[in-house]
Amino acid sequence: MLESFFADTIDEIGPPQRCLPLTAEQDARLSKCLPSSFMDFLRAYGLGDYFDRKVQYCDPAEFSPILALVFGADADFSHKDCFVVAHSAFGRLICWSERHDHFEIDLVDLRLTSSKLAPTKFILPPGFEKRERSSDPNILARSLLVSDRRDYEEFDAQGKPMFDRCIASYGRLERDECYGYFPAIATVGLDSPIRRLESIRRVKALEHFAILAQLGTFHLMKLERGQYTVIRPIG
Template identity: 45%
Template sequence: MFVVHENFEYFLKSYSPVFPTEKPGDSQIERLEKILPGSLMEFIRRYGLVAFHGGLFQLCDPDEFRSVLALIFGADSDFHHKDCHVVGYSAFGVLQCWSDKYFKFEIELPLGVAYCRALTLPGWKLAASADHIASAVVPDREEADFLDVDGIPMFDRCVEKYGPLRQGECFGFVPALAISGAFGPMQRVDNIQRMPALEHFSILAQLEQFQLATLTPTEVVPVRPIG
């Protein structure tokens, strides 16, 4: 039996958790135990699929979003939706994913990019155990928030304008940034709507071909198309 990892204990104390009304049942726990590391599973077993930062980031059941990964990955040579798992997502559609092969990686749905250090960092080597890496799956508030065209965080203003998110909801740009243009004038709170996360994420997954990319201090650098 695992104890709750100290990172998760910190998240509970410092990241404004929002607890679900129901915890996962035995069958759901048994299913998730087959695909997720022990540290993450022990947290989910005890507390459920918790949201953090007042709803800015939500843990989720990977099977709920497997169809989204299938749309993004297609027939990609490195990624497959059956062995990659969405374990959480931000209010604006940044997916935190887990893979036994690549461990933690991220898909930024609004921008159509995926970041996976195991595939883009030359000489990448595992620096810690799977349990320790999985315990860092919850981003801090600054990292989880999304910036408008002026570089100002959007979440608190979206909550004020549209109300707090319920479990399974997200804030989506209308029109999507894949249509209106990322970092353009439509990237504002006024162009946000509250909507079901799975529905919106499925639409974003089909609007453009995603790119495996790396981040520099000033830009997103595409490495190759995905799919």
């Protein structure tokens, strides 16, 4: 039976599409490292996608070499206890850490975010009490499920969303594909005008992500007042 949040969210947005059922080997392997609430979701639906493959769920084993490239010898993050459970159409990795629960890696912008290690600080209105962050992995795993089509969007240099325009220009993604910038944004600057529709190609996700993971030092960052602040380098 699905945990209530997963069940309610799927009632709202529908089940993932084009799903591949978990094999017995995948079930046995992943159940050792992922929360049971998320495993129940994978057992029910397998590895599928949401919103025309804007987000694709994946086998973490395939992405472990990419995590090794990103992390290096980092004290907090290791490919041995961190797992990519999904990726966006442009290169954001949705991950689970056995030590630090949900975190994400933006391969385009060389950015790692963690609500545990670098939480966003909200200014609460008078009378509102700050809620303590849960320590239950089955609750924390709720953030591994996408809930809104607007999430995981990519924006061009003018701040315009790109996903639907990429579909119109380059076609819908197949399983294990992504949209990539050529040249990569990390090689020309994060604010480069290269961040535009004409710079996009449809490519194999794993191959492209492995290249992006080697283009520079990643940084743990915190979101404050709509801006990212660097906490420390990764590695």
